[in-house]
Amino acid sequence: MSFMSKSPWVIHYDASSCNGCDIEVLATLCPGFDAERFGVINTGNPKHADIFLVTGSVNSRNIHVIREIYNQMPEPKAVIACGCCACEGGVFHDCYNVIGGVDRAIPVDVYAPGCAVRPEALIDAIVEAEKVLEEKYEAMKKGEHAPVIPLDAPVLKKGA
Amino acid sequence: MTTFVATVVGSICFAVLAPIVGCFLDGLDRKISAGMQGRVGPKLMQPYWDVRKLLQKEKMSVNTVEGTYIACALFFAIVAGGLFYSGGNFLLCTLVITLSSLFFIMAAYSTRSPFAEVGAARETLQVMSYEPMVIFTAVGMYMIAGTFDVAGLFDMRHPLICYGWPIFLGLLFILTIKLRKSPFDISSSHHAHQELVKGITTEMSGPTLARVQILHWCENVLFLGWTGMFFLSAGPASLIVALVFVALVYFLEIWIDNNFARVKWQVMLKWAWIVALVAGGINIAVLAFA
Numbered sequence: 485m486s487f488m489s490k491s492p493w494v495i496h497y498d499a500s501s502c503n504g505c506d507i508e509v510l511a512t513l514c515p516g517f518d519a520e521r522f523g524v525i526n527t528g529n530p531k532h533a534d535i536f537l538v539t540g541s542v543n544s545r546n547i548h549v550i551r552e553i554y555n556q557m558p559e560p561k562a563v564i565a566c567g568c569c570a571c572e573g574g575v576f577h578d579c580y581n582v583i584g585g586v587d588r589a590i591p592v593d594v595y596a597p598g599c600a601v602r603p604e605a606l607i608d609a610i611v612e613a614e615k616v617l618e619e620k621y622e623a624m625k626k627g628e629h630a631p632v633i634p635l636d637a638p639v640l641k642k643g644a
Numbered sequence: 645m646t647t648f649v650a651t652v653v654g655s656i657c658f659a660v661l662a663p664i665v666g667c668f669l670d671g672l673d674r675k676i677s678a679g680m681q682g683r684v685g686p687k688l689m690q691p692y693w694d695v696r697k698l699l700q701k702e703k704m705s706v707n708t709v710e711g712t713y714i715a716c717a718l719f720f721a722i723v724a725g726g727l728f729y730s731g732g733n734f735l736l737c738t739l740v741i742t743l744s745s746l747f748f749i750m751a752a753y754s755t756r757s758p759f760a761e762v763g764a765a766r767e768t769l770q771v772m773s774y775e776p777m778v779i780f781t782a783v784g785m786y787m788i789a790g791t792f793d794v795a796g797l798f799d800m801r802h803p804l805i806c807y808g809w810p811i812f813l814g815l816l817f818i819l820t821i822k823l824r825k826s827p828f829d830i831s832s833s834h835h836a837h838q839e840l841v842k843g844i845t846t847e848m849s850g851p852t853l854a855r856v857q858i859l860h861w862c863e864n865v866l867f868l869g870w871t872g873m874f875f876l877s878a879g880p881a882s883l884i885v886a887l888v889f890v891a892l893v894y895f896l897e898i899w900i901d902n903n904f905a906r907v908k909w910q911v912m913l914k915w916a917w918i919v920a921l922v923a924g925g926i927n928i929a930v931l932a933f934a
């Protein structure tokens with residue numbers, strides 16, 4: 485039996501969010517929504533985390549940071565794009581410096597839409613990500629490993 | 645020879661029972677903390693699930709020596725617990741548990757990560773802060789009971805607390821540091837603080853982190869035993885009294901954890917030494933001259 489879905493520890497990274505989604509991520513952990521009911525802990529450390537919460541869109545400055553954090557997380561791991569910006573660029577999609585959603589930098593498992601993303605949607609996304617973690621755990625036992633993405637790798641295809 | 649056998653048997657029993665008790669206490673801690681913060685909080689089993697999950701994660705380590713140091717830290721924590729709970733020498737127990745802390749610090753330093761090094765430096769300061777009071781406790785125990793053996797406490801007419809309550813208060817003060825509770829959780833904190841969260845364990849992940857968690861559970865059980873020791877005297881009833889006081893102390897620590905903001909290391913070091921010198925020093929002086 486796998487314990488992956490019992491204790492989803494998260495790490496939160498603010499890519500280039502307007503801070504709206506970040507506040508919602510933290511609100512999810514606060515008494516009002518109390519995500520710790522489901523075992524969620526905000527670790528602040530990629531090496532301890534299972535789920536990567538990214539808010540905001542990817543630009544050429546932070547794409548390396550997102551990939552670095554992703555590569556440092558031990559398997560099994562899941563990525564949640566939190567908010568419209570993280571899903572596909574949102575209101576910033578046509579800014580000169582914006583590349584797009586988080587899926588242009590790393591593979592994304594769950595998309596949580598909303599501007600800003602609602603804590604309910606976020607909790608829902610974490611529960612979805614738990615299923616992904618279970619699947620990845622099974623795959624890990626068979627010897628499969630998520631790709632290590634070089635920091636200067638080309639931008640991924642949208643929704644890849 | 646018999647002490648050796650007792651220690652080995654004690655250590656084996658401690659290795660089996662302490663993680664179970666420690667895990668339960670941790671779950672209780674999170675539940676009570678959540679209640680104090682107006683939350684529902686996780687299930688009582690949550691710490692167990694966390695550790696099982698960590699054990700199932702990918703092994704990922706910056707070097708091979710880190711895991712060895714953590715294994716040594718866990719081993720010596722278990723030996724210290726075995727020594728204490730089999731009624732062995734308290735002074736030896738304090739030294740062995742310090743050795744365990746040193747291995748933990750070495751593990752963090754060995755990773756050469758700046759965050760882990762800051763955490764390790766802070767942990768070293770914590771050891772520096774609480775160690776004088778621990779030595780005073782051992783000295784005070786010898787002066788009152790005439791022995792370092794924990795088993796010897798069951799022969800006493802009055803428990804240690806009668807003549808050693810200032811030392812007990814001093815021990816309570818450093819217990820907050822030892823249990824890694826706010827305001828003294830400067831090397832690692834388990835809450836959603838973003839700054840230096842779990843500094844000392846920055847580079848530890850998966851199974852190694854699980855071992856660190858089990859190490860903390862063992863330490864917690866041992867340190868709560870130290871506070872319970874003050875209430876032991878002849879007769880089995882004293883054991884129940886000790887358990888009640890241990891429960892009270894643990895609740896007090898959770899309350900402190902939830903009500904105080906973290907202090908700087910300077911404040912911690914200063915106050916830990918002032919409390920040690922005043923509580924421990926006066927108590928020992930009175931015992932020596934009265």
Ligand code: SF4
Nearest residue numbers: 502504505567569599
């Ligand atoms: S989705 Fe909306 S709230 Fe969230 S980062 Fe983008 S603009 Fe801000």
